[in-house]
Amino acid sequence: MSAGWVAGVTRARALRTRCLGAAGIGEVAAAGTLDAALRYLANTPYRHDVGPGATVAGAQRAVSATLLWHLRVLAGWQPATGADAIRALASGFELSNTEHHLRTLAADPRRPGSTPLHPPPYRLGALATAWTRLARTRTPSELRATLAASVWGDPGGDSPAAVATGMRVSAALRLAIAVPDAARWAAARLALLFCREVFVIGRRMPDVTVRRAARLLGPRAIAAGSYADFRQALPTTARWLLDDIDEATDLWRAEARWWDAVERDGRELLRRSHFGPQPAVGAVAVLSVDAWRTRGALELAARGGGPANWPAEVLDASR
Template identity: 75%
Template structure:
């Protein structure tokens, strides 16, 4: 009961369409930041931030809310929230790998790496990953954890391997989010294979086939890939006939996650469903807010069209 109550209470931590429109229509980034200083995102947002710093602050606030949400859940609810928050540990790991592979320090100063996200109980393997001293050690740390072996030490292999693993973990921990996980994985493979032109490691391909099927993973063209996807993933690519237009599918994915999350939170009574719904709503709100900040940094847009603008490729 406490977990459900907390999940529903966290709806008030969303900025909502009106607030996001206010941010997106700001003519300068500082105006948007001043507005955010009086909203649920105020904890980490500070005046004078760059767009990237402000967006990361919004993400940090989302993580804090997810940690609160997870702390009130029974074990299955905590596992579901941890799976939904996997992107934060992926980000930490990518920055750690970047620090490990960076060359000599530039003249006149040191490189500045962002402070790692504070994961708390949402950690899977970050404590071990943070202590690694080489890409090989980092890969070993991942392989010994629930993330599994990414299939390589290169940044692309690590990033793809962790994201494939995250999709499978989400589908297992939160059955109500299975189609989110499958569709997200389809977007990942579509970009990697048919936009970037990069072959994913075999171990990641085998894992991806568990959600998308072997025919889709082995497809030689984007039309073949799209046709071979299971129904749980095919919906996100509806009317997206060219891989170059996958950004449209990304917006559709977020809209669906937000709508499904609202229904889960409204209808569910006990169990992990309210936590999954709350995490979905909070995550979608943060995604839109980050987009609104980007728009504000570019001079803003009409407030009544801000929601529409945020769905564009920028």
């Protein structure tokens, strides 16, 4: 065992203390007002940038930024293999930066007020893969070309929808390959994305993105003409997410189920005694679930809070 893995695993297990936990998340959700929830968070690991007067969106983004900071710290303590795994798990932050940047590029400068206002990009540090180059692009077509020349691959179009979907499919495929312990999460998440795009929204994906999705979900599932056929054709790595969900309109239940599974698997990976990337992967999972639930609790607090007001999917995910 190398000293790098000893340090990396020790840091991964120490980061469990940076979670708010079910009790703390319940306190945030029951706070009654957003300001009260923010005052509670001011004494927690999420205290950075959540001062009084923040909006719900601003506070939620601050929670995400705290998660990203923990992942950057964790990656810095890992050997190369562990850092690569965390980079793959954190790809959503680069994806978010790119989506905001593209919306700005796609806005019509001749229309006053058409350029959307976005928060500053997430500071990715060593977790970035192509963001430095993507941030320098000046047109949607240039951004697409830069993606095509990077690990993200060609999204098959330069519209916001094509880029967002293409990057998500690419991220799932890369995660399944780079982090075997997360392959089940990646396949199930991709199945959920495909269902929403094709069977709920009714939007056709670019061919290159469809071919990429087929590598994880299989050609039979991708070619299915109905949600029922799609679910039946999925590999076991993804089918579990849609068990007993008979209608595509009920996919919100799968969202909560996915996060619940990620937390269970993450805790198990953290408990493993051997040294390697698994504890780091587990730490990322547990931290990410905690941040997701905290963001949801902030939304609930802003609506009036209280356990009685929690939607069923949040209650299910918080057990």
